[in-house]
Amino acid sequence: MTTINAGAEPAGVRHVKRPQPLRESVYEALTEMIIDGTLERGRHLVEVELAGLLGVSRQPVREALQRLNNEGWVDLRPGFGAMVHVPAEDEVDQLLAARAALESESARLAARHATKEDLAKLKELCKVGTAFHESGDTDGAVRTNGELHAFITEMSGNRFLIDFAAQVDRRVRWYYTPIAPVRGAASWREHSRLVKAISDGDEDKAAQTMREHTEHTRKAYHDLRAAEGPAAPAPEPEPRRRRRSL
Structure with missing residues (x-):
């Protein structure tokens, strides 16, 4: 006699993904x-x-x-x-400080656990990102920058680091996009040094290089904001007009 485990689904049942709301x-x-x-x-x-x-x-x-x-x-x-929203200066500092803490530890663990396949992918991402920058494709460079950082976090093998980093990823991309053309070449050189430290298995060097990389990004953001001058004040709400009764 065939028994069916409680909660088991009948043979042939396939759940389909519902359309996204x-x-x-x-x-x-x-x-x-x-x-x-x-x-x-x-x-x-x-x-x-x-x-x-x-x-x-x-x-x-x-x-x-x-x-x-x-x-x-x-x-x-x-x-x-x-x-x-127009980010305040301290918002950027707080986010990038959190990112530095998360990603420096990710880089340290990545240097400990990196495989040949991982290193090959990191080097390819550096190559692709540099090519995007040199061709003037800012969107491609920003996207590849995010992929490289995310992959290093994935290499850490720490699922909590991966979850936390994912939460700040979009906000980091928002802050990074305006400065990508400015950071460009220097940023990808720093990535290359980071990948080398990971390749060498030098955990302390990888963590230090990541912290320095994040600090350069933070400084570039503040320098750009300073060069642009104070943000223009938001327009004042217009008073709502009431309809005159007839």
């Missing part, structure tokens, strides 16, 4: 548009305009903006609406 798709699209600068910092976000841009109704846009506000990508101002 529209509000989730809108949230992902808006987040990426903020990161890549399509929706620049301080920009007033109008629901109807975003809905037309994305080809959706206003409701999923409204839900996405609320979530983006909760996560610090957007600021909701009573009487005015939503604006893309």
